[in-house]
Amino acid sequence: MGTTEAWKKMREVCVLGVGLHKFGRFPDESIGDLGREAILAAFADAGCGPKDIQAAFGGRVFTPNTTAMRLVNEVFQTGILIDNVEKACATSSTAVRLATWAIGAGLYDVCLCVGVEKMERGLVGGVPAGAESRASYGQLMGLGIMPAEYALRARRHMYEYGSTREMFAQVAVKSHKNGALNPYAQYQTPVTLEEVLNARMIADPLTLYQCSPSTDGATAVVLCAREVAHKFTGRPITIAGWASGTPAYSASGVSGDVQEGYIERIAREAYERASVGPSDIQVAQVHDAFSAGEIFAIEDLGFAKPGEGGRFVWEGKADINGKVAINTDGGLESRGHPQGATGIAMLAEIVRQLRGEAGLRQVPGNPKVGLQHNVGVGGCNIFIYKK
Amino acid sequence: MAEAVTKKRLPIRRGRFVVPEDPNKQPYLIAGKCKHCGRVFCPPRHLCLNCGKEMMEIIPLSGKGKVYSYSEIHQQLPGALVKTPYVIVIVSMPEGCQISGVMTEKFEDISVGADIEVYWEKMLEDKDGNELIADKYRLVKKGKK
Numbered sequence: 001m002g003t004t005e006a007w008k009k010m011r012e013v014c015v016l017g018v019g020l021h022k023f024g025r026f027p028d029e030s031i032g033d034l035g036r037e038a039i040l041a042a043f044a045d046a047g048c049g050p051k052d053i054q055a056a057f058g059g060r061v062f063t064p065n066t067t068a069m070r071l072v073n074e075v076f077q078t079g080i081l082i083d084n085v086e087k088a089c090a091t092s093s094t095a096v097r098l099a100t101w102a103i104g105a106g107l108y109d110v111c112l113c114v115g116v117e118k119m120e121r122g123l124v125g126g127v128p129a130g131a132e133s134r135a136s137y138g139q140l141m142g143l144g145i146m147p148a149e150y151a152l153r154a155r156r157h158m159y160e161y162g163s164t165r166e167m168f169a170q171v172a173v174k175s176h177k178n179g180a181l182n183p184y185a186q187y188q189t190p191v192t193l194e195e196v197l198n199a200r201m202i203a204d205p206l207t208l209y210q211c212s213p214s215t216d217g218a219t220a221v222v223l224c225a226r227e228v229a230h231k232f233t234g235r236p237i238t239i240a241g242w243a244s245g246t247p248a249y250s251a252s253g254v255s256g257d258v259q260e261g262y263i264e265r266i267a268r269e270a271y272e273r274a275s276v277g278p279s280d281i282q283v284a285q286v287h288d289a290f291s292a293g294e295i296f297a298i299e300d301l302g303f304a305k306p307g308e309g310g311r312f313v314w315e316g317k318a319d320i321n322g323k324v325a326i327n328t329d330g331g332l333e334s335r336g337h338p339q340g341a342t343g344i345a346m347l348a349e350i351v352r353q354l355r356g357e358a359g360l361r362q363v364p365g366n367p368k369v370g371l372q373h374n375v376g377v378g379g380c381n382i383f384i385y386k387k
Numbered sequence: 388m389a390e391a392v393t394k395k396r397l398p399i400r401r402g403r404f405v406v407p408e409d410p411n412k413q414p415y416l417i418a419g420k421c422k423h424c425g426r427v428f429c430p431p432r433h434l435c436l437n438c439g440k441e442m443m444e445i446i447p448l449s450g451k452g453k454v455y456s457y458s459e460i461h462q463q464l465p466g467a468l469v470k471t472p473y474v475i476v477i478v479s480m481p482e483g484c485q486i487s488g489v490m491t492e493k494f495e496d497i498s499v500g501a502d503i504e505v506y507w508e509k510m511l512e513d514k515d516g517n518e519l520i521a522d523k524y525r526l527v528k529k530g531k532k
């Protein structure tokens with residue numbers, strides 16, 4: 001939580017510029033190639049360059065060692081502090097939070113954050129060849145697989161609230177429709193509800209289109225203190241509130257309950273710091289590693305009551321012209337999920353939406369407040385942005 | 388003399404269940420129970436997350452519980468011994484904890500809240516010919532106590 005006084009004393013921090021390397025599969029490009037393109041694009045968008053950057057934070061999930069330094073040094077080598085960060089799928093949003101703290105505390109005026117990934121095809125978390133003797137019980141018994149974690153929660157949601165397969169599938173229909181409007185997305189082809197439902201089953205009730213793919217990509221962002229933003233040509237978007245945390249042990253004692261309440265608690269902190277509530281959010285990027293995740297997030301973030309997230313999507317309330325436009329760039333399922341780069345991709349989409357630069361997928365009505373929800377195995381980061 | 392060496396049943400991984408030396412006794416799942424506050428943890432852990440005390444006692448679980456949730460898996464996890472399609476189940480145990488495991492029933496026959504029980508299956512043989520066993524789950528048949 002931190003002390004309230006310290007939070008109040010922080011300087012206002014804003015996003016000055018964002019940059020992406022297209023998401024997809026790029027066997028001929030190194031992580032340096034991917035990162036360089038994202039950093040140069042962020043510099044161009046921010047109207048700044050290497051000499052302006054006073055510290056950098058970034059990372060990768062798979063073989064992460066000193067990734068941040070390698071990426072930054074692809075573009076410049078000025079001797080600044082470069083911290084490597086790893087927090088599973090929430091890696092690059094964690095880099096952003098560290099930079100936001102450092103700038104907010106007055107230690108630096110301008111920071112660079114970067115995320116990158118190159119992934120193998122197929123399920124994450126299997127036993128590497130030759131490592132059978134070190135495999136865990138969960139690996140040997142096929143329990144430790146990510147789609148199953150979401151599928152098990154989805155099945156429980158169906159039981160408790162009457163959500164349907166069609167509702168989960170509709171998330172993927174919406175994601176792919178939005179992704180088709182995003183030139184940086186890995187998949188830019190719409191799919192029908194029937195196609196989603198009839199696709200290869202991965203973990204019942206989730207089919208192939210409802211699972212985020214393995215993706216290569218890179219993302220970068222330049223952050224600065226609001227008071228120095230005028231020195232640059234970038235169009236600043238304020239980071240109005242943020243919060244982060246991990247699941248707490250639940251006194252009710254069953255492991256399945258640990259997850260419940262955890263995201264809600266972090267969201268409440270973020271809303272408080274930004275002085276807004278769920279009804280103020282016009283656009284949101286939420287962690288739909290699997291389609292059911294978007295429905296859980298809709299409820300956890302307060303856009304719909306518990307149990308009504310499925311209906312919210314089914315009724316079009318999460319569409320670009322809906323009540324809260326969710327995953328307007330295609331989300332993890334369609335834009336792609338290069339794990340270490342995903343957090344900043346979410347940030348970049350909110351920034352483009354609040355600037356009115358989102359082109360064919362622009363949320364109507366001049367949105368002024370956006371939210372990012374990035375969840376990794378190691379914890380959750382929520383950010384609220386204001387124009 | 389070599390024939391005198393008896394092959395043993397051993398757990399495929401330690402810490403989740405106990406296999407008695409006596410081959411006539413059934414293996415059993417275990418949990419940690421805090422002697423101070425009574426909270427149960429599965430798998431057992433050293434310190435209690437509820438009260439912070441280091442007073443964990445290992446207790447046997449009955450191995451009978453109810454389905455909390457389930458999913459049929461169709462994508463093979465590389466290196467897993469269990470082959471698709473198979474069902475993952477989260478079991479709510481009456482002792483006050485949950486455990487996830489592999490269930491061997493037709494997917495259509497499973498429902499949330501159904502009574503299920505543990506059984507034991509040989510997964511591998513080690514180089515000495517010992518059987519490495521693991522827990523699996525099945526529906527409790529009606530009329531069977």
Ligand SMILES: [Zn+2]
Pocket residue numbers: 421422423424425426435436437438439440
């Ligand atoms: Zn205790």
